[in-house]
Amino acid sequence: MPAGETATAETAFDPPAECHVVCYVRSHLPGSIAGTVETVTDRLRRLSEEGRLAGCRIEHWPPERHALAGAGERTSRDDLLREFERWAERHGCSLEPGFRRESRPTSRFVVDSEPAADERIRVPVVALVLYDGPPSEAADVRGVIPRTEPRDAGDERTITVEEWLAAVETGGREPTVETTTGPRLSSLEGGR
Secondary structure, eight states, rough: TTTTTTOOOOOOOOOOGEEEEEEESSSSOOHHHHHHHHHHHHHHHHHHHHTSEEEEEEEEEOOOSSSTGGGGGOOHHHHHHHHHHHHHHHHHOOOTSSSSSEEEEEEHHHHHHOOOEEEEOOOOOOEEESSSSOOOOSSSSEEESSEEEEESSSSSSEHHHHHHHHHHTTTTTOOOTTOSOOOOOTTTTSSS
16 A cells, blocks of 8 residues: 555544543753653643543653562562563554664673673553553553554554544544555654
């Protein structure tokens, strides 16, 4: 299908009345990006106030690992990403390019004869995690935005935060492989 053309088959967007959203944002953002993130969080709050979402919560991404002993009860970024990756695997999609695991060498001051590569988790500036009920350890992830889905033509399509919000705001259909074309990734879902 040519770029820019929209397929006619649509997948129904589940009524968001039961949809709770946790919006994860990076802390310490430059002003230009911070304003864009604020716009996204304002839209989520408005959608929740209007009853289009059952609720929303804004959180900063947790640290990659917890350095303090006894911090085991807190969720790390790695714990969240593992949960999101399990969801993506069950639904046949990918979290890349918005989420990435990258290898980085350990410090050259490590005494081991062969220092192992350390893994860094790169997360989007903003991501939405959807739940069917209030988020808790017992609640199942219903969706992760951004995500990349396979298409019938053998290529892939990335669903962005902007597209998902627009679908909820207009009462339209959730953007899926069948309703969108061409890979687009906003600056909020990529970058360092």
